[in-house]
Amino acid sequence: MRTENICIDMHCKKCRKSFRVSYELTGMDAAPVLPNITLKCGTCKRTATFKKYTEAKLIEISKDNKALV
Numbered sequence: 001m002r003t004e005n006i007c008i009d010m011h012c013k014k015c016r017k018s019f020r021v022s023y024e025l026t027g028m029d030a031a032p033v034l035p036n037i038t039l040k041c042g043t044c045k046r047t048a049t050f051k052k053y054t055e056a057k058l059i060e061i062s063k064d065n066k067a068l069v
């Protein structure tokens, strides 16, 4: 069911603002997502670090191509 070139936009879990970062799905569930990348929210200053995120996990938490991280 998955089509190519789907991008998941990263949003702050706390204030829901966009991190202005998108991840393009590769179609491999086990693919690591932005490993060891830290995103800093410009609005609430929260930081989110991707340590054990895989595509499967990202898809699980995403809705309408948006993921709250």
Ligand SMILES: [Zn+2]
Binding pocket: 012, 013, 014, 015, 016, 017, 041, 042, 043, 044, 045, 046
């Ligand atoms: Zn925020």
